[in-house]
Amino acid sequence: MASTRAGTRVHVVSDVHGNAADLARAGDGADALICLGDLVLFLDYADHSRGIFPDLFGTENAHRIVELRTARRFEEARAFGARLWAGLDGDRATIIESAVRKQYTELFAAFPAPTYATYGNVDIPPLWKDFARPGVTVLDGERVEIGGRVFGFVGGGLRTPMRTPYEISDEEYAAKIEAVGEVDVLCTHIPPEVPELVYDTVARRFERGSRALLAAIRRTRPRYALFGHVHQPLVRRMRIGATECVNVGHFAGTGRPWALEW
Numbered sequence: 001m002a003s004t005r006a007g008t009r010v011h012v013v014s015d016v017h018g019n020a021a022d023l024a025r026a027g028d029g030a031d032a033l034i035c036l037g038d039l040v041l042f043l044d045y046a047d048h049s050r051g052i053f054p055d056l057f058g059t060e061n062a063h064r065i066v067e068l069r070t071a072r073r074f075e076e077a078r079a080f081g082a083r084l085w086a087g088l089d090g091d092r093a094t095i096i097e098s099a100v101r102k103q104y105t106e107l108f109a110a111f112p113a114p115t116y117a118t119y120g121n122v123d124i125p126p127l128w129k130d131f132a133r134p135g136v137t138v139l140d141g142e143r144v145e146i147g148g149r150v151f152g153f154v155g156g157g158l159r160t161p162m163r164t165p166y167e168i169s170d171e172e173y174a175a176k177i178e179a180v181g182e183v184d185v186l187c188t189h190i191p192p193e194v195p196e197l198v199y200d201t202v203a204r205r206f207e208r209g210s211r212a213l214l215a216a217i218r219r220t221r222p223r224y225a226l227f228g229h230v231h232q233p234l235v236r237r238m239r240i241g242a243t244e245c246v247n248v249g250h251f252a253g254t255g256r257p258w259a260l261e262w
Contacts, residue, residue, distance in 0.1 A: 007261060008031050008032075008146065008149075010147070012034040012035075014249065015229065015250045015251055017250075018041030018050070020110045023035075024112075027111075027112035032114045032146050034116050036118055039103065042122055045231075056088065100127060114137065115136045118154065119166050119189065140153060150182075151185045154180060154187070155188075156173065177213055184222055193209035196238060213225070228248055
């Protein structure tokens with residue numbers, strides 16, 4: 001990804017959800033790629049035939065569980081899923097890990113060098129160490145300098161009724177935000193807790209954003225706050241004080257990175 005341009009260009013993606021083909025091209029023309037998580041595709045809400053769930057249980061059952069979750073009937077969705085899992089031979093965790101490893105093998109191979117990445121709420125952090133080769137730097141509650149600017153990274157999501165793999169408490173999340181401190185660009189998987197940024201217009205629900213992140217943006221005033229998580233937000237970009245807040249897109253659907261130049 002060497003560049004002949006004066007200055008620095010970084011491409012940013014989030015919510016890759018299995019889109020390895022476009023991920024392999026996402027760093028073209030950039031000095032570095034940043035990925036804000038959700039590599040795994042467990043269930044595609046737009047195409048119910050794609051993902052680990054339909055591979056195991058079929059498209060019809062995937063359609064049903066999406067229907068229940070969209071209606072916020074989470075207990076019914078969990079009970080329905082439990083009945084399906086009970087019909088499989090083998091341990092649930094082992095089956096999921098095997099499927100996730102298969103996806104991670106393809107996705108991490110698609111990352112260009114250098115890539116700086118953090119986890120999404122559907123990722124499984126303990127597995128990343130098995131796939132992150134030289135040139136792929138994983139950061140969570142940590143900082144890195146790229147082209148003379150300091151980037152801070154905070155991965156994962158907050159706890160929800162969906163119970164996705166990497167959901168943590170508000171206190172643990174706030175501690176990671178605090179550990180990052182003052183940076184030029186604050187990179188997180190989830191958005192700050194602002195209604196326009198957390199509302200998904202297709203799912204018709206508010207996703208969880210972070211109040212600690214919002215407070216840090218107001219207090220430390222980074223140039224940019226970049227995030228994903230909400231696939232079809234009411235607003236993709238807005239200013240909070242001195243900070244430009246940008247949803248860098250549902251990469252699985254768009255296949256296009258967001259570019260930052262300076």
